[in-house]
Amino acid sequence: MNVCWSLKGGSGTTVVTAGLALAVARRGGRPLLIDLAGDLPAVLGVEGAGPGITDWCSAVGGPGPEALERLAVDVPGGIRLVALGTSGWHLAEAERVVALADHLVQCDDPLVVDAGDLGTSRVPDALLDALVGRAARSILVTRACYLSLRRLPAQVRRPTEVALVVEPGRALGRPDVEAVVGSPVTMRIPLDPAIARAVDSGLLARRVPRSLFRGVGEGT
Secondary structure (H helix, E strand, C coil): CEEEEECCCCCCHHHHHHHHHHHHHHCCCCCEEEECCCCHHHHHCCCCCCCCHHHHHCCCCCCCHHHHHHHCEEECCCEEEECCCCCCHHHCCHHHHHHHHHHHHCCCCCEEEEEEECCCCCCCHHHHHHHHHHCCEEEEEEECCHHHHCCHHHCCCCCCEEEEEECCCCCCCHHHHHHHHCCCEEEEEECCHHHHHHHHCCCCCCCCCHHHHHHHHCCC
């Protein structure tokens, strides 16, 4: 299981998560992409993806976690997306959140999760602790940004690796990020206008910029 998360909004977590899933699919896998942040349908061009994670978590007496597979929407590029859903996390039932966490941790399918910004996330702690804490790959997505990295000491969850969004002109570099985080930078994704255009147009899944594939490919 691959779980991507950040310490600050706007770090690029959703784009890195999508790129990682598309890279897995490109190698012949059929990954299940789990959206806990809410932006993946727009980025991948499948707006209106329908019911998703929060709806299942709030369905008292509803079907078991195996039903999540039926909520998945096929996305160009060979991936399946389970959207955040239309219900709020405040409606989620604690027992179903725990059942979801157990199911995802034990899932045999290639799994890629966008956990979003942990600093402002409304995702229940029971789910975040299970996913971020037990993932084979817990990936912090960050820029070499002092404002972002200074939040790490207050965050009890720790990554196994780092996806670094590379910006020209930053005073901090890869060695600084690795020293602060204590985990290796395994992916370097350039701040490329081609990636921004693909995201803005909702065509990321159909026209994946080579720079994104190269960036996430470093760690796949």
